[in-house]
Amino acid sequence: MQSDAPVEAGETxxxxIEDIAREGDGIARVSGFVIFVPNTQVGDEVTIKVNKVMRKFAFGELA
Structure with a gap:
């Protein structure tokens, strides 16, 4: 089943980074869709690679 997420796993x-999650991961958004990115700080402008896309959010890493 394909999600309606505006991002795809494997894409950059x-x-x-707009916010920090409780767990300490940075939070970025693509078209309002939340992506958690570890090892980032608020204000970082980074290129990320999406690893895993869930229904309401995704996980990425620094590319």
Whole structure:
């Protein structure tokens, strides 16, 4: 089943880290869709690679 997420696993995106999750991961958004990115800080402008896409959010890493 294909999700309606605006991102795809394996793709890279240029994002700005907007917030920090309780677990300490950075939070970026692509078209409002949340992506958790570890080892980032608020304000970081980074290129990320999406690893896993869930229904409401995704996980990425620094590319």
């Amino acid at each position: 995106y240029d994002v700005t």
